[in-house]
Amino acid sequence: MDPRRAAAVALLVGACLAGPAAAQAPGLSSFDPLTGPRSRLSRDWVGQRSLPADVPILVLAGHADSQGIQGPGTSGEAVARLGASPMQPGITDELYWNLAVARAVVDLGQRRGLTIRFYEPPLRSIANSGDPRTNWSVGKAHADRGGYVLEIHFDAYGPDGVGSGLIPALHRPFSQIDESLAAAFGGYPMWFRGGLGGPRRGISLLEIGKLEAPLEPALRNPASGSAALAAIAERVVTALELGLSRRPGGVGSGPQALRLPASSAGE
Numbered sequence: 001m002d003p004r005r006a007a008a009v010a011l012l013v014g015a016c017l018a019g020p021a022a023a024q025a026p027g028l029s030s031f032d033p034l035t036g037p038r039s040r041l042s043r044d045w046v047g048q049r050s051l052p053a054d055v056p057i058l059v060l061a062g063h064a065d066s067q068g069i070q071g072p073g074t075s076g077e078a079v080a081r082l083g084a085s086p087m088q089p090g091i092t093d094e095l096y097w098n099l100a101v102a103r104a105v106v107d108l109g110q111r112r113g114l115t116i117r118f119y120e121p122p123l124r125s126i127a128n129s130g131d132p133r134t135n136w137s138v139g140k141a142h143a144d145r146g147g148y149v150l151e152i153h154f155d156a157y158g159p160d161g162v163g164s165g166l167i168p169a170l171h172r173p174f175s176q177i178d179e180s181l182a183a184a185f186g187g188y189p190m191w192f193r194g195g196l197g198g199p200r201r202g203i204s205l206l207e208i209g210k211l212e213a214p215l216e217p218a219l220r221n222p223a224s225g226s227a228a229l230a231a232i233a234e235r236v237v238t239a240l241e242l243g244l245s246r247r248p249g250g251v252g253s254g255p256q257a258l259r260l261p262a263s264s265a266g267e
């Protein structure tokens with residue numbers, strides 16, 4: 001099957017599982033007016049494992065412990081190409097926005113009753129990924145205990161970037177939260193780049209979008225930045241709620257909706 005057809009089928013499967021509410025979500029379009037292009041790589045997985053409605057969710061900001069060392073995240077098109085000043089000296093613009101989105105998601109999620117918290121490493125540079133204070137170590141421990149771990153990222157600008165989408169954790173069968181986030185943001189192949197360090201440790205990575213237009217100027221513009229951030233947080237939290245069947249039309253409600261009435265079941 002050619003990759004685009006495979007992607008369309010995978011999205012269709014996701015939409016069917018997710019029910020009518022998620023089918024109306026912008027997940028079927030390859031371009032979103034706020035977050036820009038979605039991943040066009042084929043999604044070769046479906047998340048069906050249900051999680052308890054009160055599953056502890058841990059949110060991480062990608063690259064929060066790798067500034068000034070390998071893997072600091074993208075500096076974004078504004079800084080790298082257009083001569084803008086970094087949002088905050090000493091950290092990449094990606095980390096600046098990862099932190100902003102992670103905090104906004106946790107604030108909104110807590111107000112909506114989710115069991116959700118943010119972990120921020122105490123240092124911006126931790127060279128040893130096995131240090132117990134890194135995102136990976138804290139995320140792996142949370143995933144090993146059965147919690148859901150989401151690390152926020154922005155993708156590279158220009159041809160190096162793929163687009164928005166979820167790269168699912170690989171430690172257990174894919175969950176309905178993974179499914180719901182992929183329906184909202186797009187999806188990546190399960191073994192993207194051979195299996196990244198985070199997913200191998202049980203951490204799902206969410207690429208919000210490429211750090212370029214239209215997303216980056218919407219965030220940087222003081223007139224639109226807070227609304228853009230709020231819209232992103234709303235999209236993430238709604239997807240989490242749908243993935244936990246805390247809303248009608250959630251991922252878990254699909255099979256029930258499709259179940260035949262007892263009277264019509266053949267013998």
Ligand SMILES: [Zn+2]
Pocket residue numbers: 062063073074094153154155
């Ligand atoms: Zn990143």
